[in-house]
Amino acid sequence: MSISASDVRKAFQYISRHGISPNRESTKWDIIDPDTGKTWPPKAVLRVAYELARKPQPNAGGGWPTNEPLEALGFEIRLKGDLETSEEAEDLSDIYNQNLEQTQRQRLINARLGQGGYRKALEDIWDKKCALTGCEVGCALRASHIRPWRDSSNVQRLDPRNGFLLIANADAIFDKGLISFSDDGVMLVSERISNESLLELGISPRMKINVHRATVKYLQYHRKNCFN
Numbered sequence: 001m002s003i004s005a006s007d008v009r010k011a012f013q014y015i016s017r018h019g020i021s022p023n024r025e026s027t028k029w030d031i032i033d034p035d036t037g038k039t040w041p042p043k044a045v046l047r048v049a050y051e052l053a054r055k056p057q058p059n060a061g062g063g064w065p066t067n068e069p070l071e072a073l074g075f076e077i078r079l080k081g082d083l084e085t086s087e088e089a090e091d092l093s094d095i096y097n098q099n100l101e102q103t104q105r106q107r108l109i110n111a112r113l114g115q116g117g118y119r120k121a122l123e124d125i126w127d128k129k130c131a132l133t134g135c136e137v138g139c140a141l142r143a144s145h146i147r148p149w150r151d152s153s154n155v156q157r158l159d160p161r162n163g164f165l166l167i168a169n170a171d172a173i174f175d176k177g178l179i180s181f182s183d184d185g186v187m188l189v190s191e192r193i194s195n196e197s198l199l200e201l202g203i204s205p206r207m208k209i210n211v212h213r214a215t216v217k218y219l220q221y222h223r224k225n226c227f228n
Contacts, residue, residue: 020041132170177228
């Protein structure tokens with residue numbers, strides 16, 4: 001059973017009066033109330049709309065599964081203002097503009113955001129630990145692409161062998177080409193970062209990483225095009 005545009009408008013009114021608990025604020029998307037111009041988290045609006053209509057809500061996460069039914073009812077959804085000009089926003093916009101099946105689109109969105117099946121695959125490969133440091137603190141780990149998103153095909157973007165599970169510090173400097181790895185996993189350090197700075201980030205320049213043979217081609221690309 002689906003909801004109507006009227007149900008969504010009632011949800012806007014309810015949230016305006018009562019707030020959005022238990023949902024937290026959306027980190028990426030806003031839905032615009034056309035009557036007031038206010039913006040709200042799409043996931044919270046959808047949940048409240050189903051509750052007020054007394055209809056069972058389909059089991060859907062945030063992002064595309066939430067945004068699509070709201071857009072289909074004629075409501076405008078846009079990236080939050082601080083993301084509109086970011087590289088991530090441009091990549092997400094590119095995914096939305098591709099002619100893709102919904103399931104494929106959601107897989108790509110999740111992969112770009114380091115979530116969903118792509119992250120789960122990396123967690124399985126790396127036993128939920130940082131591939132470099134062995135850190136097991138899940139909230140500190142990032143699902144990192146080796147060959148950058150912008151330079152990858154959709155198949156490569158979803159390939160878990162094109163990724164490492166890394167602590168945030170390691171992910172940041174790997175993404176910027178300050179470190180890379182040889183085909184046998186030896187860490188390579190750019191002249192742009194000192195060993196002292198690495199140690200301050202909790203990373204030893206002597207660390208190694210286990211490299212699967214299917215990952216070698218991605219590392220070769222990273223060394224040639226990203227590492228300097």
